[in-house]
Amino acid sequence: MRLRAGAAVAFAAALPTKTRMSRAFVKETAPESIELLPDRPVSAHPNFVTPEGLAAIEGELAALDAARSAAVQTGDKLAAARCERDRRYWTARRASAHVVEPRANPDSVQFGATVTLARGDGRRQTFRIVGEDEADPARGTLSHVSPLARALFGKSVGDVVEVGGDEIEILTIR
Numbered sequence: 001m002r003l004r005a006g007a008a009v010a011f012a013a014a015l016p017t018k019t020r021m022s023r024a025f026v027k028e029t030a031p032e033s034i035e036l037l038p039d040r041p042v043s044a045h046p047n048f049v050t051p052e053g054l055a056a057i058e059g060e061l062a063a064l065d066a067a068r069s070a071a072v073q074t075g076d077k078l079a080a081a082r083c084e085r086d087r088r089y090w091t092a093r094r095a096s097a098h099v100v101e102p103r104a105n106p107d108s109v110q111f112g113a114t115v116t117l118a119r120g121d122g123r124r125q126t127f128r129i130v131g132e133d134e135a136d137p138a139r140g141t142l143s144h145v146s147p148l149a150r151a152l153f154g155k156s157v158g159d160v161v162e163v164g165g166d167e168i169e170i171l172t173i174r
Contacts, residue, residue, distance in 0.1 A: 036081070037081050037082060037084075037085040038085070039085060039088055039089065040085065040086065040088075040089040042089065042092055042093070042096075043132050043145070045132065045144075045145045046098060047093060047096040047097050047098060047131065047132070048098050048100050048111055048131050048144055049097045049098065049099055049100070049130075049131040049133070049134065050099070050100065050102065050111075050112055050130050050131065050134060051099055051101065052134070053097075053099075053130060053131045053133065053134040054094075054097055054099050056133070056134065057090055057093055057094045057097065057133070058094070060086075060090045061087065061090050061091065061094065064083045064086050064087045064090065065083075065087070067079070067083050068080055068083035068084065068087070071083060093133060097131075100112055105174065106173055106174075107156060107173075108153075108154050108155060108156050108173065109129070109149075109152040109153055109154065109155050109156075109170065109173055110129070110153065110154075111129055111130075111144050112128070112129060112130070113128070113129055113173050113174065114126060114127070114128040114129075114173070114174050115127055115128075115129065115152060115170060115172070116170075116171040116172040116173075117168050117169065117170060117171060118168070118169045118171050119166055119167075119168055120166050120167045120168070121166075124171070126140055127140055127141065127142040127148075127149075128140060128141050128142070129141075129142050129143075129144050129149045129152070130142065130143065130144065131143070131144065132144070132145060147163055147164070148163050148168075151163045151168075152168075152170065155170055156170065156173070157170050157171065157172060157173055158170065
């Protein structure tokens with residue numbers, strides 16, 4: 001439908017000169033939303049940790065306290081809220097932590113053991129089986145809930161396990 005030239009002018013003249021925008025289109029960050037960032041998810045698995053893992057949790061909490069104090073001093077509400085959220089996570093992890101002391105010279109793979117593996121492609125890898133928050137495969141630590149760790153638990157030197165279509169032989173356990 002086309003408007004006649006006169007009708008278009010009349011229509012434009014009928015519009016209010018000052019229009020209001022809906023609040024839904026205004027970008028604002030409510031202070032409450034900054035202070036209440038959603039919590040980090042906490043694993044449903046048992047929170048087994050090595051003694052070093054518990055010390056790392058304590059270190060995280062101390063670092064978060066210092067970072068939060070700095071954020072409050074500078075007025076950085078978002079950084080303070082992030083510290084509070086992370087503090088809730090690490091406080092929950094500390095409260096649920098079950099420290100497991102690794103056994104010296106274990107006969108089979110268990111939590112805290114360091115295992116050297118031979119993969120089917122000839123690679124050799126060494127991992128220590130640790131808690132979820134301690135795990136960093138690039139640094140040689142593997143979460144106790146990972147598929148590889150679960151396949152290795154209870155196995156001995158010389159045993160072969162299959163994980164992800166790859167055969168893996170246990171060479172050493174310490």
